[in-house]
Amino acid sequence: MATTTNYSWTTPDDTALVKDGASAIRSLGTAIDTTTKNLNPSTTAGDIEYRSSTANVNTRLAIGTAGQILKVNSGATAPEWGSAYPNFVGCSLYSTAGQSISTSTLTAVTFANEHIDTDSFHSTVTNTDRITIPSGKDGKYFIYGQVRYDTNSTGRRVAYIQLNNTTDLAVGEDTPGASTKTTVKTSIIYSLVAGDYVRLNTFQTQGISQSLLTDAGSVLFGLVYLGA
Amino acid sequence: MIKFDKPQTLNGEQLLSELNNAKIKITDFPFIDGNGDLWLNVQEKDASKTQTILNSHIAIDSNIAKAAEKQALLDKLGITADEAQLLLG
Numbered sequence A: 001m002a003t004t005t006n007y008s009w010t011t012p013d014d015t016a017l018v019k020d021g022a023s024a025i026r027s028l029g030t031a032i033d034t035t036t037k038n039l040n041p042s043t044t045a046g047d048i049e050y051r052s053s054t055a056n057v058n059t060r061l062a063i064g065t066a067g068q069i070l071k072v073n074s075g076a077t078a079p080e081w082g083s084a085y086p087n088f089v090g091c092s093l094y095s096t097a098g099q100s101i102s103t104s105t106l107t108a109v110t111f112a113n114e115h116i117d118t119d120s121f122h123s124t125v126t127n128t129d130r131i132t133i134p135s136g137k138d139g140k141y142f143i144y145g146q147v148r149y150d151t152n153s154t155g156r157r158v159a160y161i162q163l164n165n166t167t168d169l170a171v172g173e174d175t176p177g178a179s180t181k182t183t184v185k186t187s188i189i190y191s192l193v194a195g196d197y198v199r200l201n202t203f204q205t206q207g208i209s210q211s212l213l214t215d216a217g218s219v220l221f222g223l224v225y226l227g228a
Numbered sequence B: 001m002i003k004f005d006k007p008q009t010l011n012g013e014q015l016l017s018e019l020n021n022a023k024i025k026i027t028d029f030p031f032i033d034g035n036g037d038l039w040l041n042v043q044e045k046d047a048s049k050t051q052t053i054l055n056s057h058i059a060i061d062s063n064i065a066k067a068a069e070k071q072a073l074l075d076k077l078g079i080t081a082d083e084a085q086l087l088l089g
Helices: A014-039 B012-021 B044-055 B062-077 B081-088
Strands: A048-051 A058-061 A069-072 A079-082 A090-095 A106-108 A113-117 A130-132 A139-149 A157-163 A167-174 A182-192 A197-204 A219-227 B002-004 B038-040
Touching: A058 A079, A130 A219, A139 A157, A139 A167, A139 A197, A157 A182, B002 B044, B012 B044, B012 B062, B062 B081
Parallel strands: none
Antiparallel strands: A048 A058, A069 A079, A090 A113, A090 A219, A106 A197, A130 A197, A139 A182, A139 A219, A157 A167, A157 A197, A167 A182, B002 B038
8 A cells, every 4th residue: 555755644545445445544534633643732722742752743741830931851852841030059158156357367257057058059067168169050150248347447357259269359348437337248250160169258457356246147158150 | 378276366467577577478467267277378498487486476456565555655755645646736
């Protein structure tokens, strides 16, 4: 028997039409029906189809939920519905320890508390002063840090974001006040790769040791992954 | 940078002065890392001498030290702080 070019449906030969036409037409109709269904597996309004790994057989993708957008799955093998916003990646640290900063001594600020840490950027047990970029998270980051000192107008109050114990990426300094507490902020957008670590260092030159303030929101450090 | 045993109290400016007085050239502030370890930017040959100085380092409140220095100067001149201020306009 002859077959069609694209879907190989069996079609009756001229002689077969004479001999058993009805049966041949039924076979062709069944084949067309099966193929059509394979190509259009949708069952519900809003469904879409995409090609499966088998030729001429599509896969049904049910409609997503409100606000979702069409994406490629994590294995890059098929489309899927997902959030219009990427999942947050980053960490947000804070300290209420009242860390003592010796005068004229650059000191790494340690963080025992985390608001957010999506990918183990930080440990509250070891190297608590560091935020380390995990494997698979190379890219651009927004990095920020803040320290806060009590009222005193003597000397300087400075904070640095430092990379890999060598390079100061960003520096912030504020004039200390006799009646106002001094908040020193600094931030930068920078490319980091897995294994890189950043620290928040600070120094003050009041002449004696000074503790960082313990008020909530005084001593902060964190980063946000912006993209590859 | 070389790691040293940290003294009980630390005044970075005073320590730099003590090291410079001992002919150990250093301009960077001492650094204390997240583990509380003290690092100084001195040369390897000066490490032992530096540790000796650190062992005897007792941090003095720079403000008190400066105030004492100021008073000594005023005493030497035989004038009061107010008089000195008046002289300076």
